[in-house]
Amino acid sequence: MSLADAIRARALELGFDRVGFTSAEPLAGRVFLASWLDLGYAGGMEYLKRHLDRRGDPALQVPGARTVICLAAGYTPALPSSGDPGRGRISAYALGPDYHLWLVERLRLLWGFIAAEAGRSVHGRWYVDTGPVLERELAVRAGLGWRGKNTCLIDQRQGSYAFLGEILTDLELPGDAPGIDRCGTCTRCLEACPTQALVAPYLLDARRCIAYLTVELKGAVPRELREGMGAWIFGCDLCQEVCPWNRRSASRETGSTEERAAAQPSLVELLELDRKAFKARFGHTPVERTRRRGLLRSVAVALGNAGDRRAVPALVQALLDEEPLVRGHAAWALGRLGGDQARQALAQALDHESDPAVAEELGLALADASRD
Ligand code: SF4
Numbered sequence: 001m002s003l004a005d006a007i008r009a010r011a012l013e014l015g016f017d018r019v020g021f022t023s024a025e026p027l028a029g030r031v032f033l034a035s036w037l038d039l040g041y042a043g044g045m046e047y048l049k050r051h052l053d054r055r056g057d058p059a060l061q062v063p064g065a066r067t068v069i070c071l072a073a074g075y076t077p078a079l080p081s082s083g084d085p086g087r088g089r090i091s092a093y094a095l096g097p098d099y100h101l102w103l104v105e106r107l108r109l110l111w112g113f114i115a116a117e118a119g120r121s122v123h124g125r126w127y128v129d130t131g132p133v134l135e136r137e138l139a140v141r142a143g144l145g146w147r148g149k150n151t152c153l154i155d156q157r158q159g160s161y162a163f164l165g166e167i168l169t170d171l172e173l174p175g176d177a178p179g180i181d182r183c184g185t186c187t188r189c190l191e192a193c194p195t196q197a198l199v200a201p202y203l204l205d206a207r208r209c210i211a212y213l214t215v216e217l218k219g220a221v222p223r224e225l226r227e228g229m230g231a232w233i234f235g236c237d238l239c240q241e242v243c244p245w246n247r248r249s250a251s252r253e254t255g256s257t258e259e260r261a262a263a264q265p266s267l268v269e270l271l272e273l274d275r276k277a278f279k280a281r282f283g284h285t286p287v288e289r290t291r292r293r294g295l296l297r298s299v300a301v302a303l304g305n306a307g308d309r310r311a312v313p314a315l316v317q318a319l320l321d322e323e324p325l326v327r328g329h330a331a332w333a334l335g336r337l338g339g340d341q342a343r344q345a346l347a348q349a350l351d352h353e354s355d356p357a358v359a360e361e362l363g364l365a366l367a368d369a370s371r372d
Contacts, residue, residue, distance in 0.1 A: 003117060004173045010113045011071055014106045016165075017158060018072040020142030020176040024065040024168060029137035030056020036203075043207040045216055051132040061132060062125050062168040069169065070135070070142035071110075072155070072162040073103060077249050078237055078263050085306035087264040088299060091211065091235025092161060094286035095262055099163045101284075103128045107165050114169070124169035135164045143176035149201040150189035150239035156182060159246035182245070189239035195228035198239065210236035214298045215290050220328060220357065223364075226301045233270070233298040234287050267306065268314045270299045271330075293323040300326065304333030312337055316345040327353070328361035335365025338372040 001009070004021060011019040034052065042048045054061045058068050078092035093099065107126040115122055127133045136153045140146055144164075145155040152160040183201070190198045197208035206212040210232045213221050221229070240246055273281065278292040287295060300318060303311045315337070318330035331349065334342040346369060350362040 003114075003171075006117055007069065007110070007114055007173070011069075011110055014109055015073060016071045016106065016110075017074045017162065018144050018155060020070045020139070020144045021173045022068050022070065022138055022142035022175045022178075024058040024062075024068055026057040026059075027134050027137045027141070029134050033134065039205075041203075041205045041207065043212055043216070044218060045206065045212075055132040055134055058133070058138070058168050062123070062170075064123060064170040065168040067169055067171055067173040067175075068138050068142065069110075069114075069167040069173070070139045070144050071107070071165045071167075072139065072144050072153070072158075073106070073165070074158050074162045074249070075099075077161050077240070077246065079260055081231065082260065082264055084264070085231075085308045086267055086311070087231065088233035088267045088270065088302045089231045089236075090233060090263055090265070090287065091237050092263070093163070094234055096285070098284055098286055098288070100128050100130065103163055103165050107167060111167060114167070114171070118171060122169060122171050124167050124171070126165060126167045128163070128165045133166060133168075135166055138166055139164055140179045141175075143179055146179040146181040146183070147202065148181075148189070148243065148245075149183045149187065150198060150243060151202060151204045152240060152243075154182070154243065154245050155179075156245065157248075159249045160240050160243060161246065161249055186244065188242040188244070192238050192242040194230060194238070195225050210238070214294075218294070220325065220361075221297065221301060223332070226332065227305060229298065229301050230305055231264075231267075231302045233265075233267070233295060233302050234290060267299050267303050268311055271296060271303065271311075271314045271318055293325045296321070296323070296326045297329045300329035300333045304329075304336035307337065309337050309339055309342075312339060312341050312345075316341065319345055319349040324355040324358045327355070328358045331358065331361040331365040335368030338369045343369045 008019050037049055059065045075093055111124055136147055139153050145153045148154040154160045195208045197205050199205045210229050214234050275292055282288050315330045315334050319327055321327050334346055346362055346366040353359045353362055
């Protein structure tokens with residue numbers, strides 16, 4: 001068995017679903033990345049601008065690199081929405097333990113195997129969306145799929161619900177044929193995006209993307225995008241859910257009560273989490289990334305979108321939250337829900353609020369709530 005075949009077999013044994021090889025030559029996608037950044041589509045993700053040269057050239061990232069081994073490990077898609085307005089939605093990838101941890105462990109084991117089998121001293125480094133590596137571009141070139149119009153990596157059989165990892169090594173291994181674009185005339189993902197984040201096929205304005213707004217954005221969600229967030233409180237799967245290539249994997253209709261509670265948690269319960277309770281519930285999961293204040297900000301938006309006044313007491317309580325970000329978004333939600341209790345609470349909070357941004361939210365929310 002060739003070394004490449006042995007690596008493939010070991011990767012599958014370790015739980016990866018797909019493995020491919022490509023050269024460490026510079027990527028054509030580096031030009032696209034530079035213009036995408038120039039257009040401002042990365043929003044506040046400043047880290048993407050760092051090491052731009054290395055991102056587009058694996059051999060600069062790992063001197064002497066000849067081959068990139070690309071790997072994909074599928075995950076289970078989320079259950080369809082229950083339609084219960086009191087429940088939020090969390091993206092499927094974030095429902096388990098932090099994938100960085102277990103994926104890195106698998107890569108470490110695979111590297112141990114490669115180093116033992118190579119027959120010479122070898123050099124390599126591995127990444128799980130942690131380093132300056134254009135992982136989707138590399139995966140396409142290694143034949144793991146194509147970059148869809150929704151910008152996700154799609155495989156003909158396994159769809160797009162997959163984590164990616166890669167090993168950059170100085171080993172010379174034969175490259176695989178690149179993936180072929182099979183989106184055809186389909187535009188479902190562009191039509192499904194409620195915030196019009198896919199401004200053109202293959203072109204994402206991250207500043208409008210719900211995944212960015214709920215996970216990466218540190219400050220207030222622009223008011224004009226809040227309604228489009230619907231019930232999403234961490235990430236978003238809409239452009240994957242509508243993709244025909246996910247039909248097979250996204251056909252789950254049922255799940256256990258625990259699964260549903262994790263994927264579609266009670267919004268009021270989340271709004272009541274203090275720091276300790278947040279840590280206990282989301283520590284060591286991807287949701288931890290947005291911190292308590294980021295999650296509760298999105299929870300407040302989802303409650304405002306749900307239109308159920310039973311959430312008013314919890315939102316009134318959130319007007320007293322220690323985090324201005326939470327107070328400001330709770331005010332917005334109360335403005336949307338309206339009613340006497342919401343109006344009184346907003347007026348009272350406005351009298352005492354010292355943070356100018358929150359005071360502005362309160363004033364606008366009060367005007368909104370007074371319209372009904
Ligand atoms: Fe491509 Fe259609 Fe899937 Fe969008 S929904 S990624 S256009 S196949």
